[in-house]
Each structure stands twice: as structure tokens, then as C-alpha cells.
Amino acid sequence: MDLVSIPNPVRTTLGTNAADGAVIVNIGPSHPATHGTVQIIAELDGERVVRTDVHCGYLHRGFEKECEDHTWHNLIPYVDRLNYVSALVNDFAYCDGVEQLMGIEITPRCRYLRTLLSEYSRVVDHLTCVAAGMMELGAMTAFLYLVMVRDYMYEHLAALTGARVTYSYGRIGGLARDLPDGWLVRLEEILVKYEEFVARAHGLVDRNRIYIDRLRDVGTITTADALSFGCTGPILRSTGVPRDLRKDTPYLAYAELDFDIPVGIKGDNYDRYFVRMREMDESVYMIRQLAQMLPEGPINVDDRRCTFPDKPLVYGQIESLINHFKLVMDGPSVPPGEIYVAHEAPNGELGFYLVSTGGGIPYKVHVRSPSFAHIGAASRMIDGGQLADIVPTFGSINMIGGECDR
Amino acid sequence: MDARTIPIVPIAPAGARAPKDGAFEFLVTRKDEMIGWARKFSLFPYPFVTACCAMEFMAVSASPYDTDRFGAALPRFSPRQADLLMVVGTVTHKQAPVLLKVWEQMCEPKWVMAFGACATSGGFYQNYATLQGIDQIIPVDVYVPGCPPRPETVIDGIMQLQDKIARSHHPVVAGRF
Amino acid sequence: MAANDLDTLRRQIVPAAGAAALSHGTIVFVLAPAELVPAVARLRDEFAFDLLLDLTAVDWPADALRFEVVHHLYSTTHKVRVRLKTRVAAADPVIDSLVALYGSAAYMERECHEMYGIRFRGNHDLRPILLYEGFIGHPLRKDYPKRREQPLVPYREA
Numbered sequence: 001m002d003l004v005s006i007p008n009p010v011r012t013t014l015g016t017n018a019a020d021g022a023v024i025v026n027i028g029p030s031h032p033a034t035h036g037t038v039q040i041i042a043e044l045d046g047e048r049v050v051r052t053d054v055h056c057g058y059l060h061r062g063f064e065k066e067c068e069d070h071t072w073h074n075l076i077p078y079v080d081r082l083n084y085v086s087a088l089v090n091d092f093a094y095c096d097g098v099e100q101l102m103g104i105e106i107t108p109r110c111r112y113l114r115t116l117l118s119e120y121s122r123v124v125d126h127l128t129c130v131a132a133g134m135m136e137l138g139a140m141t142a143f144l145y146l147v148m149v150r151d152y153m154y155e156h157l158a159a160l161t162g163a164r165v166t167y168s169y170g171r172i173g174g175l176a177r178d179l180p181d182g183w184l185v186r187l188e189e190i191l192v193k194y195e196e197f198v199a200r201a202h203g204l205v206d207r208n209r210i211y212i213d214r215l216r217d218v219g220t221i222t223t224a225d226a227l228s229f230g231c232t233g234p235i236l237r238s239t240g241v242p243r244d245l246r247k248d249t250p251y252l253a254y255a256e257l258d259f260d261i262p263v264g265i266k267g268d269n270y271d272r273y274f275v276r277m278r279e280m281d282e283s284v285y286m287i288r289q290l291a292q293m294l295p296e297g298p299i300n301v302d303d304r305r306c307t308f309p310d311k312p313l314v315y316g317q318i319e320s321l322i323n324h325f326k327l328v329m330d331g332p333s334v335p336p337g338e339i340y341v342a343h344e345a346p347n348g349e350l351g352f353y354l355v356s357t358g359g360g361i362p363y364k365v366h367v368r369s370p371s372f373a374h375i376g377a378a379s380r381m382i383d384g385g386q387l388a389d390i391v392p393t394f395g396s397i398n399m400i401g402g403e404c405d406r
Numbered sequence: 407m408d409a410r411t412i413p414i415v416p417i418a419p420a421g422a423r424a425p426k427d428g429a430f431e432f433l434v435t436r437k438d439e440m441i442g443w444a445r446k447f448s449l450f451p452y453p454f455v456t457a458c459c460a461m462e463f464m465a466v467s468a469s470p471y472d473t474d475r476f477g478a479a480l481p482r483f484s485p486r487q488a489d490l491l492m493v494v495g496t497v498t499h500k501q502a503p504v505l506l507k508v509w510e511q512m513c514e515p516k517w518v519m520a521f522g523a524c525a526t527s528g529g530f531y532q533n534y535a536t537l538q539g540i541d542q543i544i545p546v547d548v549y550v551p552g553c554p555p556r557p558e559t560v561i562d563g564i565m566q567l568q569d570k571i572a573r574s575h576h577p578v579v580a581g582r583f
Numbered sequence: 584m585a586a587n588d589l590d591t592l593r594r595q596i597v598p599a600a601g602a603a604a605l606s607h608g609t610i611v612f613v614l615a616p617a618e619l620v621p622a623v624a625r626l627r628d629e630f631a632f633d634l635l636l637d638l639t640a641v642d643w644p645a646d647a648l649r650f651e652v653v654h655h656l657y658s659t660t661h662k663v664r665v666r667l668k669t670r671v672a673a674a675d676p677v678i679d680s681l682v683a684l685y686g687s688a689a690y691m692e693r694e695c696h697e698m699y700g701i702r703f704r705g706n707h708d709l710r711p712i713l714l715y716e717g718f719i720g721h722p723l724r725k726d727y728p729k730r731r732e733q734p735l736v737p738y739r740e741a
Contacts, residue, residue, distance in 0.1 A: 006507050007735050009500045009715035013708065030504055032483045036455040036495065057713035058501045059456055062533035064698075065722055065729050077530065084458035100607055128461070147468040154465065165461045165554050227633045227659070230687030241659070248662040249608075339607045340637075340655055340666060353653065355641055368637040368655065376690040402457055405713055500715040502736045533729045534722050535714075542738045 010055045012041045022050060025387075029058045033136050033391040037401040038375070040382070040390060047386050052379050056372070059401035067365040071331025072098055073172060073306075075365065080166040082350075082367055083403040086125035088117045088157075089345045091170030094365075096251065097341035097352045098172045101334050102305060109297040110174045115253040116290040117169075118343070119283040123194070124153050125346035125398075126276040126283075133273065133395040134205060137214055142201045149197045152190045159183065172332055173307045174300030184291050191284050198280065215270035219381040219393030222267060229380065230373035233348025234279065235397065238264035238271035245344035256293070257286050272396040279346075306332040331360025340368075347371055347398055371397075371404035434575075434583060441576040445489075445515065446568040447477040452488035454508060457495030459522035462554040471557035476564050485511040490567070491544075496524035497537045509544045515576065517547040519563060522554050529553060592663060595630070609655075609664040616669050620679045623654070623667070627684055632656040632665060635681060638691035640699045644725045649673035650701055654681070671701060680705035698723040 014024055028039040037058040043050045063082065067075045079094045080087040092114045099106060106114075131146035154164040160183060161167040161176065169176050205211040221231070223239040236243055242261045246254040262278035264271025300307045308327060309320035334356045342351035351368030374397050381393050451473075453463060466473055473479045482488040485508045497505055509518070520540055523529040526549045528538035540546060547570060550563035577583065592610070604611045614622055626632040637655040648670035656665045671678050680703035681688040692703040693712040700721040703709065711718060715735065720727050 003507060003510055006503045006510075007717065009503055009717075009735060011710060011716050013710075029501065030454055030508055032453070032455075032481070036457070036460060037501070055712070057711070057715070058498060058504070059496060060498055060500065060535050060713040061457075061496055061531045062535040062722070062729070065533050065535075065727075066531060069729055081458055084461060128464075132464075144468055147464060151465055151468070151470070164465075164556065166458055225686070228686040230634055230636060230685070232634070243659050248659075337606070340609055340664065341607070342636075342664075349636065349657075351637060351655070353637065353639060353655070364641050366637070366639045372690060372694075373636075373687050376687055380686075499732065499734055499736075502734065506736050534727070534731055534733065537734070538732075543736050545739070 009058075010039065012053045012055075014041055014043050014051060014053045021045070027390065029055070033394065035132075035394075035399055035401060037405065038394070038399060040378075040394070042382075042387065042390070044387060047388070049382055049385055049387055049390065052382050052390075054375055054378050056375050056399075056401075056404050059405040061402075061405070063367065063406040064365060067362055069361075071360045072334055072362055073327065073331055073360075075362070076170060077166070077168045080168050081402050082369070082406065083125070083345060083347065083371070083400045084166055085128045085400055086121035086346050087166045088121040088169060089343060089350065091167065092118055092252070093341060093343035093345070093350050094352050095170040095172050096343065097339050097354045098332070098334060099306075100341060101337055101339050101354060101356055102172070102332070103335075104173055104301055104303055104306060106174060107298050107301055108295050110299050110301075112253050112290055112294050113175060113179070113299070114170070115257070116287055116294070118252065119286045119290070120153065120157070122283045122346045123280050123287075124150055126280045127153075129346075129395070129398040130201075130273060130276055133392060134201070136391050136395050137211065139205055139208075139211070142204045145197045145200050149190070149194050152193060156183070156186055156190055159186075171300065171307075173303055173305075174298075178299045184294075187287070187291060191287065194280075194284060198277070202277070212270065214389075214392055215273060215396075216268060217266065218269045218385060218389045219272075219396060220266060220268040221377060221381050225380055226267065226377065229377035231348065231377050232373070233344070233346070233370055234272050234275045235267075235348065235374060235377070237261065238275050239267035240265060245342060245349060249342075251343060253290065253293075257289055259286050269392050269396040333358070333360055334362075342368065345370060347400065347403070348374070350403075367403070367406050369403045369406060371399045371401075372406075375399055375404055437578070437583065438574070438576050439572070441578065442572040442574060445576065446571040449476075449478040449490045449517075449564075449567075450480060450482045450488045451478055451490040451492045451519075452483065452485055452508065452512070453481050453492050453494055454505060455494045456497060456501060457522075457524065459494040459524070459554040462552075462557060462560065463492070463494045463521065466557040466560045471561060473561070473564065476561070476568070478564055485509075486513065488512060489515060490517050490519060492519045492521050493525040493540050494521040496522075496529060496531060497540050498535050499537055500535075502537050502543055505540065506543055517567060517571070518544055519567060520546045520549045521560065521563070523551055524553075526551060592630070592661060606666070609666050611666045611668065613668045616671060616678050619654075619667065619669050620681065620684075623656070623681055623684055626656055626665060630658060631660040632658040634659060635685035635687045635691075636664070638681070638688060638695055640695050640701055640723075642699060642723065642725050644673075646670075647672065650676050650699055652678055652695070652701060676701040677704055679703070682706050697721065700724065 023044045039055040041053040079090045082090045127146045127150045131143045135143035158164045161169040226236045244261045259282045313320035314324045336358045338355045340353045348370030353366040355364035357363045520526045548567045634657040641651045652669045654667040696709045697711045
């Protein structure tokens with residue numbers, strides 16, 4: 001095909017009443033700094049961005065439609081790949097929704113372990129966001145330091161779950177497997193390494209003239225705008241509002257933990273950077289508390305409606321065999337009803353709206369995605385700024401394609 | 407030339423075959439080995455990044471896995487300057503025209519790596535939105551399986567691609583030499 | 584929020600107690616389409632529901648009023664969620680837009696429109712956002728087959 005006849009998948013509203021001398025520039029969707037899948041069509045007046053038309057959807061993989069074809073249990077890998085930078089949070093939020101619909105109470109060990117792993121995922125997500133943001137501004141060394149720590153965490157999670165990035169570790173009623181020996185010892189070693197590397201990153205950029213000039217007062221959003229556009233998480237907290245679902249509507253084991261909610265002062269990129277760095281420190285503090293508080297006991301609730309029987313029983317007893325068979329082929333039977341459950345993901349409020357009409361296959365699985373709401377606010381943060389500021393502002397929004405486009 | 411008519415370069419172009427000349431063939435082989443060696447150790451990837459595999463792409467570019475050891479670390483974000491198109495992540499039908507446009511803009515010699523299960527065959531997304539493998543629209547040289555592939559798998563893929571480049575023929579003069 | 588506080592708030596919003604239900608900690612209202620915008624405006628202004636979290640629809644093909652549009656609102660002051668459910672008919676699914684009240688409604692209504700075919704009166708930009716120009720049909724409707732692909736680029740011969 002020649003280049004001219006390749007169809008354009010989007011239609012832009014810019015250019016219809018552009019001012020004379022305005023230049024319309026297309027950024028993305030294949031671009032190093034748009035996290036792969038967002039197209040920003042910008043109308044420029046010199047270096048200043050007048051208006052933008054942000055197009056997402058280039059990673060729309062049909063998650064909802066796919067879920068309507070799988071059992072409640074089988075779709076856990078799809079859920080993982082929503083916010084793939086902090087995959088465990090998606091697993092646990094989804095499983096929480098199904099468990100509430102079924103009326104199941106998870107075991108104490110599972111509750112604390114899920115909290116610990118959610119915070120661990122939060123650290124991984126913020127490390128990735130901050131590292132990528134620094135790299136886009138040219139601080140390659142800091143990127144390599146933070147990605148090194150992230151790699152230790154990936155290998156550590158691979159020892160627990162079997163995979164580095166997308167784990168499929170949550171199960172309805174519990175978790176896939178318990179901690180291996182020595183996992184908590186290695187956890188403490190990694191947290192010590194984390195502190196060392198993050199201290200280096202802080203030393204490199206915090207008071208760096210270039211870094212401050214590029215991030216301070218850039219990409220500012222007011223609290224009123226943030227709330228109107230549905231912003232939650234670090235974006236809302238950077239405007240000074242200490243709203244966090246872990247404190248406001250506690251779930252899992254958060255009510256028993258001691259932690260603070262870092263907030264910013266101006267709602268600009270530098271505040272979002274610092275909110276994320278401080279949130280990581282708070283998460284590490286929470287992980288250390290949880291590692292001490294972890295009780296003994298079973299990981300999975302003893303409920304044959306959702307928990308797979310042990311393999312020796314499956315091969316030995318006919319009842320367990322039939323139970324296993326029904327759970328795999330038909331799926332766990334969830335009573336009719338609907339629920340909206342939300343967890344505080346690293347990006348903000350991650351909600352699952354589940355509709356069940358009974359049976360093992362969901363009627364509807366809808367994701368309330370924080371990135372999708374934040375993309376709606378992206379124009380508000382980018383318009384009026386410079387062309388070169390699009391990159392760090394967009395990076396600080398932390399739009400994750402899998403979650404935004406679903 | 408479009409995706410459907412790119413020819414597989416034959417050992418000798420059809421119809422242009424001179425009587426077999428040992429010295430000429432020897433020179434061609436040596437030239438191919440030399441150019442293959444140079445090209446395989448200076449790959450300039452275009453990371454066409456879309457989804458979760460990006461996390462492993464970042465990991466394989468950083469320490470301790472480090473694609474720089476293989477000469478394949480420096481990305482070129484302009485298709486005109488790149489020779490290895492690494493399609494990292496799911497390509498949807500909305501993204502397919504963009505992928506085709508980028509591939510068409512790359513100059514010869516170029517290679518394509520399908521990084522991950524989604525780029526290879528659509529992964530486990532089999533619905534109205536997802537392209538079932540990028541080889542439905544562009545030719546692929548190496549498929550790296552995994553969801554996402556471990557960095558070692560990616561490095562294995564790069565090394566296999568390097569073997570392929572070393573083994574291939576690199577005509578530089580009028581398609582004959 | 585405690586169960587009795589939630590109940591108190593529910594009665595404040597709707598004095599006639601029977602019109603709202605509690606579902607796993609969320610107050611649920613079932614409204615007629617004409618009541619939607621006044622109810623949301625009242626929730627935002629009087630009861631400080633400052634976040635429009637989510638806007639989606641559920642397809643019930645067996646019902647005459649086929650599409651159930653679902654809004655989720657959250658109050659950062661009361662820390663409570665509200666779900667508003669409205670039914671529209673299959674023949675001409677139109678409902679009022681919330682763009683004038685919340686900025687987040689813009690993208691969410693675009694998504695709901697392309698996935699279900701529901702028109703939002705008052706939202707002038709209903710271009711496809713997750714799908715692409717030229718996509719025919721509304722994929723999340725139950726009668727759209729999951730595997731019906733509409734490629735933009737022709738496939739290569741094998």
C-alpha cells in the first residue's frame with residue numbers, strides 16, 4: 001500500500017477554526033513519550049500550545065466483551081493486564097468484588113498478604129512512572145537506578161507468583177499460593193536496596209536547577225478542575241486534597257496500619273513527582289509493618305464454591321474431582337446482583353462494576369479506569385503551555401494504556 | 407513495494423545468472439559475511455511500544471540484561487533511521503494503519519521482531535478489536551513468545567535474529583553483488 | 584461510612600424512604616430519564632457529590648427498555664458512593680448529557696455512545712474514542728458477535 005492510501009483511524013476537530021499562522025502537529029500514537037498509545041494533535045502558536053485534541057483507544061483490546069465470554073475465574077489474567085505496571089492491585093480489586101457478591105470473607109493471612117502486595121505493586125508503579133519521567137527529561141542515570149530496583153522487585157515477585165510483570169496471582173477466595181521460604185528475608189533486603197537507590201535518585205534531581213525549571217509550575221491543575229474531571233490519586237493529591245480510599249473507605253488491612261497521605265501544594269508536575277516519591281516511602285513503611293503483622297493460617301477460604309481442592313484430593317476423591325471440574329468448566333457460581341468496588345490503585349480510584357445474573361459467567365465486567373478519567377483532564381493541563389512541556393506533563397499523568405483503553 | 411510483493415532475495419537473481427564463477431561466488435560469500443557481521447552488531451531498533459511488554463522492553467534495555475552488549479540498544483524513534491522494528495505489545499485494528507505506515511517508511515534492509523504473544527498471534531485477545539498477529543499485515547523475521555517474555559527470551563530472540571542476519575544475503579550492488 | 588449514617592444520608596436525599604436501596608455500601612437510585620439531570624445537579628450542589636466516577640450502560644436485550652445507563656458519583660466529603668440507574672428504549676436510546684455538570688462526562692459519554700449506541704443530548708462531541716472511524720456497529724451490545732473484526736488495513740496473503 002502506498003502511504004497516502006493507508007486510512008486514518010481518527011478524525012480531529014482541530015483545524016476547523018484554527019487561527020492564521022497556527023500549526024497543527026501530530027504527536028503519536030507511536031511515540032517514545034506518549035507511553036505508546038496516545039495521539040495528541042496540538043495546535044501550536046510558535047512554541048505555545050493553543051489547543052489539543054487527545055485521542056486514546058489505540059490499545060482498546062475489548063476487555064469487557066472478552067470478559068463476557070469467560071468464567072469469573074478465567075478472566076483474572078485479563079484483569080491483570082489492565083494496569084500492567086501494578087498488576088496485583090487489579091487482581092485483588094476484582095477478586096474483592098466477586099467475593100463480596102458471593103458473600104465470602106477472606107482469611108486474615110490473605111487479607112494482610114494482599115495489602116502487602118498491593119503496596120509492593122504501588123512501589124513498582126511509582127518507580128516506573130518516576131523513572132520514565134526522568135528519562136524523558138534526560139536524566140538517564142536516575143532512570144537506570146530506579147529500574148534496577150524495580151528489576152529486583154520483579155524477580156522477587158517472580159519467585160512468589162511465577163511471573164515478573166503480569167502475575168494472575170489473585171484468586172476468588174484467596175491467592176494462588178503461599179509465600180515461599182525466605183521470601184520475607186529477601187523482601188527486607190530489597191527494601192534496603194530501594195532506600196539506597198531512591199536516595200541517589202533524590203540526590204540527582206530534587207534540587208537540580210534544570211529539573212525544577214522543567215517541572216515547577218508546569219502542567220498545573222486546580223482542585224476544582226481535578227474534581228470536575230474525575231481525577232483521583234496522585235493528581236488530586238498534588239493539588240492539596242488529602243483524599244485517599246485507603247484512609248477514607250478503608251478496605252483490606254489498611255485500617256490497622258499507620259501511614260500518612262502526602263499532598264502537594266500547587267498541582268504541578270513537580271508536586272506529582274514528589275507525591276509519588278513520598279507515597280513510595282509510605283508504602284515501604286507499610287510493607288515493613290505488614291511483614292511483622294502477617295498471621296499464620298490458610299491462604300484460601302475453605303469454601304468449595306470458589307476454592308480449588310488440593311491436588312491429592314482431586315486425584316483421590318470423587319467429590320473433589322467433581323468440584324474441581326465444575327469450578328474449571330462452569331466457573332464459580334456467583335448469585336445475581338451487582339456491585340461497584342473500588343481500591344486505591346497507584347493511579348487513583350480503580351473501580352470494578354460487576355453485574356451478575358447468576359452462574360459462572362459474568363453478565364458485565366466494567367472497569368472504572370483512573371487513567372481514562374485523567375486523559376480527559378490532560379488537555380486542561382497541557383493547553384497554554386509549551387510544546388516541550390507536553391512530554392513531562394503527560395508523563396506525570398501516568399496514563400497506562402491497558403487501563404485507559406481497556 | 408508493499409507487504410505482499412516483497413520478494414525473498416534468491417541466491418542468484420533469476421534470469422541474471424552468469425555461468426557459475428567460483429571466484430565471484432567466493433567474493434559474494436565473503437562480502438555477505440562481512441556485511442552481515444556489521445549489520446547484526448549494529449541494530450537500531452524502532453521500539454513500536456504499545457502494551458505490557460513495554461515493561462520487559464524497559465527491563466531488557468537496562469541492567470542487568472542490557473541489549474547494549476548486543477549492539478541493539480540505541481533506539482531510533484524515526485523509522486527512517488531505524489532498521490529493526492520491534493513491535494512490543496498488542497496491535498489493535500485502530501493501531502494497525504499506524505504500524506503499517508511506520509513499517510513502510512523504514513528503508514531496506516529492515517527486520518521485524520514480534521515481541522510478545524500479542525504481536526505474534528493476538529495473544530489471548532480474540533475479539534473485534536485486536537489484530538491476530540502483526541504478520542497479518544507486515545512480514546516478521548523473529549517471533550519472541552511470552553506474556554510478557556522474560557528478558558532472557560528477548561535476548562535469545564535478538565541473537566537468533568543476528569544469526570539470521572549473518573546467514574542472509576546482502577546484495578549491495580544492483581541486486582547481484 | 585457506618586450503615587446508619589448511610590441510611591440517614593439516603594433519607595436526606597430522597598425523603599420518601601422506599602425510592603432508594605443500599606447495595607454493598609452504595610446508595611442506588613432508579614430514575615426516569617427526565618429526572619436524571621435535576622437529580623445529579625442536586626446531588627452535586629446540595630450534597631457535595633463532587634466526583635462523577637463512572638458512566639456506563641448495561642444491555643438487557645429481552646427488556647423493552649433495553650439499555651440501563653448507570654452513573655456512579657462519589658462525595659469526597661461524605662465518602663459515600665451513589666449509583667443512578669436509568670432505562671432507555673432500544674428504538675431511540677437518548678438520554679441527557681452531564682457535560683455541563685462534570686468535565687469527566689465528556690469522554691465517558693463518548694465511550695458509552697460508541698459501545699452501546701446511546702445518544703447523549705447536549706454532548707456535541709460523540710466521536711469514537713476507543714474505536715475507530717469507520718467501525719460499524721456497537722460492540723458491547725449483546726447481539727454483536729465478539730469475533731466480528733473490521734480491519735482497517737488489508738491482510739497479507741499467507
